[in-house]
Amino acid sequence: MIAIETKQLKKSYGAVPIVNGIDLIVEQGEIFGFLGRNGAGKSTFINMLTGIIQPSSGTYLLLGIKGPNDQVKKRIGVMPDYSTLFGSLTAVEHLKFLSALSGKPEAKERCMEVLQLVGLESHAHQKAAKFSFGMKKKLGIAQAIIHDPELIFLDEPTSGLDAESAIHIQKLIDHLHKRGKTIFMTSHNLDEVEKICTRIAIMKEGQIVKIGTMDELRSFYRSTMTVKLKHSPISKSEQVKLHQWLESAGTDIEMKDSYVTLNINNEKKIAEMIRAFNQCKVDVYRVEVEEPSLEEIFLDE
Known part of the structure; x- marks a missing residue:
C-alpha cells in the first residue's frame, strides 16, 4: 500500500514558488527522510499534506485517500517543529486533550505509557510552561503518537535535544517502524538519517533533486x-x-x-x-x- 502519493504538488505565495511541482511516492512501512537546507520548502510540503495549508495546485493522497480529508487526519500523527503547547496543562493533560480531539480518547494509563516511550514519564504531572525546549520536543512527539496513527510526520524530531535524548528518540522511531508505522521525517542530523531512514529525498528550491536509498545516493555522488x-x-x-x-x-x-x-x-x-x-x-x-x-x-x- 502507498502511504503518501503526490502529483505535481505546488505552493506559491504571490509569484514566489515555495514548493514547485513535487511527484512523490512513499510506501507503507518506510522511514522516509526528507532533507534540504532551510528554506528549501520541506515544512511547507508537510503542512500541505497535513492540511495546515492548502496547495496552490496538484493533488495528494494519504493512505489511499485524496486530501484534504478530515477522516484521514484521525489516522495520521503530526509533530510540527514549532509545537505549540498550553502552558497551564500538564503533559498527561495534553495527551488526554489531543487524543480526545482525534476521536480516540485515551485513559491515563495509555498517556503514561506514551510519555514513558518518549522519556517524559517523570514529568507527567508538570505543567508545560516549565518545560525546557527538549522536553517540549518530546511532548510534541508524544502528541503525534498518542492515538496510535498509521502514518507519522516528524519535523526535526531530535533538533535541540542532548545526545542521550536524541538516541532515545531514534530508538523510539525504530520501535514504531517495527510496529509497521510509516514515518515521514525531516532532519538536519545527517548521521541520524543514515542510521534510521530506509529512503531519502533531497529537496532544493522547492523541488526534489535526488531520491533513493543511502547506498543509491552515495553511488551517484561517488x-x-x-x-x-x-x-x-x-x-x-x-x-x-x-x-x-x-x-x-x-x-x-x-x-x-x-x-x-x-x-x-x-x-x-x-x-x-x-x-x-x-x-x-x-x-x-x-x-x-x-x-x-x-x-x-x-x-x-
Whole structure:
C-alpha cells in the first residue's frame, strides 16, 4: 500500500514558488527522510499534506485517500517543529486533550505509557510552561503518537535535544517502524538519517533533486573519486609508459615528485593502479582516496 502519493504538488505565495511541482511516492512501512537546507520548502510540503495549508495546485493522497480529508487526519500523527503547547496543562493533560480531539480518547494509563516511550514519564504531572525546549520536543512527539496513527510526520524530531535524548528518540522511531508505522521525517542530523531512514529525498528550491536509498545516493555522488598515491622514484624509461596508462585510467592527472593524483570513476581502478606501478618496478607507499562527506552528498547538490 502507498502511504503518501503526490502529483505535481505546488505552493506559491504571490509569484514566489515555495514548493514547485513535487511527484512523490512513499510506501507503507518506510522511514522516509526528507532533507534540504532551510528554506528549501520541506515544512511547507508537510503542512500541505497535513492540511495546515492548502496547495496552490496538484493533488495528494494519504493512505489511499485524496486530501484534504478530515477522516484521514484521525489516522495520521503530526509533530510540527514549532509545537505549540498550553502552558497551564500538564503533559498527561495534553495527551488526554489531543487524543480526545482525534476521536480516540485515551485513559491515563495509555498517556503514561506514551510519555514513558518518549522519556517524559517523570514529568507527567508538570505543567508545560516549565518545560525546557527538549522536553517540549518530546511532548510534541508524544502528541503525534498518542492515538496510535498509521502514518507519522516528524519535523526535526531530535533538533535541540542532548545526545542521550536524541538516541532515545531514534530508538523510539525504530520501535514504531517495527510496529509497521510509516514515518515521514525531516532532519538536519545527517548521521541520524543514515542510521534510521530506509529512503531519502533531497529537496532544493522547492523541488526534489535526488531520491533513493543511502547506498543509491552515495553511488551517484561517488561517480568520481580523487586518488593520491605516494610512490618511489620512477625511472625515465618507465615514465612515458606509466603516464599513458594513467591517462587511460582517469582524468586530471598530476605527477609531482613522489606523488601522483588523478580522478577515477570506479574504485577497482585503485587496485589496477597499484599493479601498474609495481609492473613498472615502482613501490607504492601510500594511497589516499577523497570522497564526498555526508554533508556534501546531501546538502551541496
